[in-house]
Amino acid sequence: MAKPPTTTRRSINLLLDHAANHLDIGAPLPSETRMAEIAESSRTAVRGALRHLAEHGLVASMKERYLLRKPRPDDYFDVSELHSATEQLQQVLMERIYERDLPPGAEFTEAELSRAAGVSTIAVREFLIGFSRNGLISKNPRGGWRLCAFDTKYAQELGEAREMFELKSIERIAALPPGDPVFARLDELLARHEALAGEPAEGRAEFPALDREFHTFLIGLLDNRFAENLNEVVSMVYHYHYQWDKRDEIPRNRHALQEHLAILRPLASGDVPAALAAMRIHLRSSRSTMLNSLRNREGRTHAQ
Template structure:
């Protein structure tokens, strides 16, 4: 049997979040059109997700759509299953940079990266050519690729552009009309942040994926391809750099969770001033933490 497509899995996870946040056990699920708006998909795609919910025992059938139980973690598709080929290549590259501590100037080949990512060399080449525009890697004249330096200047420039897009995303969200599906996503994100925070320190490892999800959601509201491209880079650079520096991971994640919750709650209240202040505080904190991590790495301090 063919594997379900990535879009189906992603849409189903979004629908599960919506159900968890807004539908009580025994109540009927929203109309198909409403669920299509929430997932940003078609009614046909919604029906596919409903069939999955029936299979998992969340609803009795496609006609009887009353919720039999709340979604559980096992109902969700794993984050790794939602990755495209390019995302897997990104993950493997950054794993090699930070988990293996490859120094600036280290060489690598398309073949070894393709083997590690389970991708074709053509896919790897296309990704590396596109990714090289950010200045983290460069093509060697004699073949192969080289890792460039990641320094304070790069981190500062990246944060400056990130700030511009993230603040614009806050402005975009608070201007949305009441009842927009984005506010359902906000409720679900708040609930999941509270769950992760309540489980610390055991749940600390869940934070990077949750952080990527929140920022991707906000940036996605801009519907701007350049913003999304930058968001991919920010997520990779910030979180994989943090993985190298594990010294204060739990308190760092707890602080970021508090900052996220302050932002999300202000957005849910449509409090423009409060949301902009909370986002600014979070970006200041992320910038400071990243620059400290860069300095520690340059001084050979870390794991």
């Protein structure tokens, strides 16, 4: 399995410190909002940290958030694993986009990102130059950077690459032995999707983060650096782009949530062929929705 992102590793260490110093065995963990303050991070990073703690036997589960044992030294990530400037910058940039601190078309400076990520402006500049090759950001002639849109060809190519990796991820599950920890993670993801599906459609603001978590989980099964890099771009492209046109956000999320369930249910029961078929439908649907959204935006632009 892939390591958690740098911000999640930092959150894990800070939550371990809190548990060691302030919680007794059997005590409930604080609220997500309070844990985000303790971990000095977003609630998305906190959920990733909680998942890690549950997988390593410190917390009962994502739902039953009470301490099973006190942290040991080997539960912590080494300091050397907490300072990947590239990971930190990418995580901060995506979180700012998800939380809408950076709306579509927004401009930002290297100094802003440097302060937010806690890394040098030199590291920021190198990261942005490299990341600009994805076509999602561009350098302003007068200085600074700008978040960009992208065209249908870009979306088509990205969708094709995504399909190869994600179908391979589901095939990988078929080769796992019974009792592998992956199946417990599958059950947890399924339960969270079922819970979200039971909420009113207008209250499903958590879906974009859960969607990214679902696809990141699948890609992580490959333990492939190229797949992981692509997944970050896919996540940013799909969730970032939809901020340009939010008119059908609620039905779009509702439909995608049901498609996730159609994949997770057979996966959790061991029916890999059914999960593969459902994943093909989901990827085609996702790509079609994205392309239609892009064409609509391009049509409105030309009409102006």
